[in-house]
Amino acid sequence: MRGLEVHDGSVDLRLDIAYDPWTGKEVKYALAARLSNGSFSHREFPYPIRELGGEVELAGQRLAVSGVKGRMGRAEFRVLDGSIALSPHMGFQIAAFAEKLELDETLRSALSRDFQVQWDLFKPKGAVDLVLTIMRDDGENQRTRVQARVACHKCSIAYAHFPLPVSDIMGSIEITSEDMRFSDMKGKSKSAAIKMADAIIKYETGAPFDLKFEAEDLALDADLRAALPAGFRDTWDAFSPSGPVDLEWQISRARGADVAQRAAVEFKSCSASYRKFPFPIQNIRGRATFEGGKATLHSLTGWHEKTPLKADGSVTFAGGRAQVALEIAAQDMPLTADIAQMLPAAYQDTWQTLKPRGPVDLTMKVSLDGASRAVLCTGDVHFKGCSFVCGLPARDAKGNGSFRVDVAERGAARVRGSVWFSEVRFSEKESRAGRKLTDLHAKFREDADAFYIDDLEARAFNGSIAGWAYIMDLSNLDNTVYSAKFSLRDMELERLVKDGDLSPKSLTGVLQAETKFEGKGAVGKDLAGSGKIEVRKGQLGELPLMLGLLNVFHLAPIGAPAFHSANVEYQLEGEKVLVTRIDLIGQTLSLYGKGDVNKETGEINFRFVPELEVGPKLPVVDGILDKTRLPEFIDKIKGAVVPVKLSGTYDDPVWQLDPLLSLNKLIQGIFKMRESGARKEKKP
Secondary structure, three states: OOOEEEEEEEEEEEEEEEEOOOOOOEEEEEEEEEEEEEEEEEOOEEEEEEEEEEEEEEEOOEEEEEEEEEEEOOEEEEEOOEEEEOOOOOOEEEEEEEEEEEOOHHHHHHOOHHHHHHHHHHOOEOEEEEEEEEEEOOOOOOOOEEEEEEEEEEEEEOOOOOOOOEEEEEEEEEEOOOEEEEEEEEEEEOOEEEEEOOEEEEOOOOOOEEEEEEEEEEEOOHHHHHHOOHHHHHHHHHHOOEOEEEEEEEEEEOOOOOOEEEEEEEEEEEEEOOOOOOOOEEEEEEEEEEEOOEEEEEEEEEEEOOEEEEEEEEEEEEOOEEEEEEEEEEEEEEOOHHHHHHOOHHHHHHHHHHOOEOEEEEEEEEEEEOOOOEEEEEEEEEEEEEEEEEOEEEEEEEEEEEEEEEEEEEOEEEEEEEEEEEEEEEEOOOOOOOEEEEEEEEEEEEEOOEEEEEEEEEEEOOEEEEEEEEEEOOOOHHHOEEEEEEEEEEEEHHHHHHHHOOOOOOOEEEEEEEEEEEEEOOOOOOOEEEEEEEEEEEEEOOHHHHHHHOOOOOOOOOOOOOEOEEEEEEEEEOOEEEEEEEEEEOOOEEEEEEEEEEOOOOEEEEEEEEEEOOHHHOOEEOOEEOHHHHHHHHHHHOOOOOOEEEEEEOOOEEEEEOOOOOHHHHHHHHHHHHHHHHHHHHOO
């Protein structure tokens, strides 16, 4: 009974003493006390108990209590009938009960120092039902133990290591002198249902523990973000999430270590917008874990409008810098202007110049070292009917390829990479089936504010394409200088016509071409360059296709005679293509011309001059002109042996014949030239 302090009230005492009648010695005594309206406290639990009443009887080595009750604050307090052994060798158990005991500072002050530490971590509020049991086992040197069982009824906590305040808590806590044991703990946070897994927390300094909270249908809102630890807020700000989730929040500590926190989130039709990815994403589903500033995505899926997306990998924030390792897949992703936001600033204007549009399937891996700002991006892309502008519009581009981009920054940024496509098909007009490139690969690099494309190679129409390009001074687009050179080798016109759905179908030959250009400022401005095209071993039936080979225009045929060879030379001067030479060589007729094309307006201006090929090139029999084939020959050259002017535009060409020679004079000239040639052959 040491430590008991009785403050006030009244006590009725009755002392019963029994004597041995033979010896007159005391052999038994009993002390009974009736308490009324008293108050007392104990130094081991200095919570004042008031309005105390009941009976206490001391008999021998036991203190029996019955009907004892009072109030602890506003809570009703009563002691269940029982006895306390006074002998240190005797065991006992007695229980007290407090109903609706308030969790206030008075109660906190009455607790042990170890328990106060836990109280400050959980910050409980509300009222509980308390069952306090005092017990000791029989035997020598047995300790008296105090055990409390707390039944929570709509309490609340704000646990230091859990970001959400929890209210309406139901469940039980068993408290001993060594630990606390939680079981069946449930509550809510706003509209989310909260559950705490069964757990044990020991008071020992540095003791290990493991707590887990589960939240169902938790809203990702500003209040939750504000309550998160700093590392988690960095991840939140990178993704800007919203919507409902199921949350598992685990707080643990290994012996002697710091407290660690880990969160697992199950997304349930959420939305987010990663700051490095310009598309807002809706209907996000899947699982993500967060630990120590690291976010790990596990088969996360979502949609951007009609584009399904999938992501795996991790994003780690440390010291304000990010470490990224992500695998991203997108199906039918539209190439929009927003994607330029993902690119370095120097490339955004290039994207706008190319104007890529259309859907692609994309899979890529991205790794970012936030400390060195090094980026490695590899992946595969499938074009599904895209368009872009590169000189002339290309539409309905389709194909498969892969890419690799390596960005390292040590002061000035350096970018290196490569692309490879197994096949790319595109057309310049929607009615055309398209051009096709296979096995296209190139290396590119950026260094000292210059961008280089090295070793560009591709296969097309049974031939090859090769070239290089560079762009200088990317930081100032008005002063950007660029240069490029490309060559085409051994391309088959027959394949080009067939794969490109061009007309006429009878064209054949082997194509060689070269072009080189340079410029300054925006693409197409101050452009200068030159190039040439050669066709050998061919059957070239129509003039417009020859100009089509220049990628200048595609026009309706005029019924020109066949040519077996062609030479084209041109120069690039700003908005114009100056064709300085077009030679179309045939067996009986050759055309020689020149002209220009305005790339911006589409205006064209050409003039062609014919030249007859006589002598052995004309069909002859025994040295005499084969008159049986003359009508066929005349029919072939009719309307094409006089100078031809071509004007108008790409889409509306105008052909004009310049009748400087009549057909009769032409035929007479043929025979005179033939006879002159025969006389020369007879001279010794």
